[in-house]
Amino acid sequence: MGPGGTALFALGSGGCAKTGRTGGTTAPAPMFEDPNYHGSCDPEAIWNPHAAEWWVFYTARRATRTSGTYVGTPIGVAASKDLRSWRFLGYCTLNGIPGQPDMPDTHWAPGIVRDGDAFHLFATYKDNATPPWGGPGVIRHYTAPVDDLLAGWRLVGLAAFAQPDPIDASLIRIDVGFRAYYRVGGNGGIHWATSHDLVQWTNRGPCPGDVKAPAADRGFGYQEAPYVFRFHGAWWMLTDPHQGLAVYGSGDAMTWKLQGLILKEPGRRPLDGTRARHPSVAVVGDRAFLFYHVEPWRPYPTPPAEQRTVEQKRSFLQMAELRMEQGKLVCDRDAPLFLP
Numbered sequence: 001m002g003p004g005g006t007a008l009f010a011l012g013s014g015g016c017a018k019t020g021r022t023g024g025t026t027a028p029a030p031m032f033e034d035p036n037y038h039g040s041c042d043p044e045a046i047w048n049p050h051a052a053e054w055w056v057f058y059t060a061r062r063a064t065r066t067s068g069t070y071v072g073t074p075i076g077v078a079a080s081k082d083l084r085s086w087r088f089l090g091y092c093t094l095n096g097i098p099g100q101p102d103m104p105d106t107h108w109a110p111g112i113v114r115d116g117d118a119f120h121l122f123a124t125y126k127d128n129a130t131p132p133w134g135g136p137g138v139i140r141h142y143t144a145p146v147d148d149l150l151a152g153w154r155l156v157g158l159a160a161f162a163q164p165d166p167i168d169a170s171l172i173r174i175d176v177g178f179r180a181y182y183r184v185g186g187n188g189g190i191h192w193a194t195s196h197d198l199v200q201w202t203n204r205g206p207c208p209g210d211v212k213a214p215a216a217d218r219g220f221g222y223q224e225a226p227y228v229f230r231f232h233g234a235w236w237m238l239t240d241p242h243q244g245l246a247v248y249g250s251g252d253a254m255t256w257k258l259q260g261l262i263l264k265e266p267g268r269r270p271l272d273g274t275r276a277r278h279p280s281v282a283v284v285g286d287r288a289f290l291f292y293h294v295e296p297w298r299p300y301p302t303p304p305a306e307q308r309t310v311e312q313k314r315s316f317l318q319m320a321e322l323r324m325e326q327g328k329l330v331c332d333r334d335a336p337l338f339l340p
Contacts, residue, residue, distance in 0.1 A: 025084060027337040029269035030316035031291070032056070032078045032086045036101040039063030040076065041293035041315045042109040042168075042225070045282045046119070050147040053081045054282065056291060056317065057110040057121070060091060060101065063313040067306060071106045072129030074099035075121075077150060083289065083319070083339050092121075093151040094142060106134050109225065109278070113171035113178065113198070118143050120198050122159055122169040122180065132305035136165040136185065141198070162191045162203045168225045168278075171198075174253055181207065181226040181237065190226050190239060192254075210258035211237065211248060218258060220246070225278040228253060231288050232324050238279040242300070245276050245292070247329050259328055263292070263320075267333040271296045271316045276333070281322065288322040290331060 034040040039061025048055045060076040062069050074091035076099070091099025094107065108124040121142040126134035139159040144152035159169065165185030172179050177196040184191050190211050193201045206212040207226075215221035223241040230236070235253040239246045244264025248256035263276035276292040283289075297311045320333045 025339060027084060027319050027339055028086070029318060030271045030294070031319045032088075032317040034058070034060050034076055035088050036060070037062040037064050037069075038314045039069065039073075040078075040317050041295075042278045043280045043291040043293060043317050044110045044112050045280045045289075045291050046112050046114070047282070048079075048146075048149055050149070051079070053079050054083055055079050055089075055149065056086075056280075057092070057112060058293075058317065059108045059110070060099075061313070061315060062101065063315060064310050066310065068129060068131045069308075069313050070132055070305060071126065071134040072103045073106055073108065074101070074103050075107050075110050075123060078317070089150055092153055094153045095155040098151075102129075104129055106137070107140075108137075109168045111169035111171050111180075111182075113173060114146075115173070115178075115198060117146050119146060119149055120156075120171070121153060122171060124167040124169075137167065139166050139169050139182065156199065160201045160203075161193055162188070162205070164188070166191075170225075170227045172228050172230075172253065179228070179253060181228050183224040183226065187222075190223065207237075207256055208254060209248070209250070209256035211239070211256045213258070218246075219261075227279045227281060229281045229283060229288070231281075231283055231322070231329070232286075236281075236329055238281070240278050242277070243275065245279050249329070262329070262331045263333055267294075267318075269318070269334060272318050272333060274298060275300065276318070277315075289337075290320050290322050292318055292320075294318050 040058045042059040044057045056078045077089040078086045080086045106126040111122045125140040126137040141156040141159045142153040166182045169182045180193045190207045193203045195201045220241040223239040225240040227238045235250040237248040244261045247259040250256045266273040280291045293315045295315045
């Protein structure tokens with residue numbers, strides 16, 4: 001894994017790095033749809049070195065149910081050798097309990113980081129499947145060996161992150177330890193914590209800089225799903241304010257400066273015609289691939305959870321390329337995404 005836990009591996013077969021942007025074939029749109037309840041969202045992309053392929057972990061919402069869409073959800077996995085053709089691997093077995101389309105408890109928003117021969121998964125957890133949201137949750141910490149990232153997850157414990165109701169953990173490796181970024185309930189905003197071993201955490205409070213600026217200064221208030229990664233010599237944070245994706249830059253992954261919003265305007269690709277939500281990024285050489293979910297038929301403002309139609313709740317995973325232009329991180333979701 002590269003800095004920040006993002007993958008730094010070649011595309012294609014034979015381990016040969018290819019970074020051309022005009023050859024090869026284009027990425028599919030949509031990238032993936034959960035085959036059961038058609039509610040794939042909250043992607044987390046990693047390189048699986050044992051399988052030698054990309055794995056995207058995601059929240060498997062139950063979109064085609066009339067009730068209980070956002071709870072009772074397992075963590076699903078889609079895999080690809082080349083970022084073009086994706087197949088469904090199934091749902092994660094967590095602490096010996098096989099994942100099924102309908103679960104008695106709830107897991108959301110996997111955040112994953114590698115440490116040696118093991119991977120660590122931090123997921124929002126609720127001990128029930130009570131609609132619409134299951135009440136306050138915690139973030140559970142699981143670990144699995146590199147050769148068993150579907151069924152080998154064992155519970156380590158609860159991550160001691162700031163309360164109340166922390167969700168959407170993003171993990172990076174930096175310096176001699178790790179950092180976690182996550183949203184705190186009760187309008188607590190985006191917080192961060194540090195650890196040397198992924199078990200003992202020191203809460204550092206709200207992220208400094210524009211991440212905690214007043215809504216009037218940022219142009220939006222609520223935001224969730226922070227995702228932090230390193231690209232072109234800087235640290236970047238993407239968040240989901242339900243208005244596309246907010247982009248922040250930093251030299252030290254501590255104090256953040258707002259760049260603006262991307263992917264708020266509808267795209268023209270199939271099933272990409274509304275705001276991008278909940279991001280993840282895979283850095284490959286000098287390229288950065290953005291994964292996000294889209295609810296193509298969701299209106300904004302949105303009806304309450306239990307009043308949304310099945311169509312309004314369906315979600316798909318999409319993929320686009322992030323680029324640097326004059327020091328800014330930009331993304332044209334309609335541009336052909338060429339892969340070798």
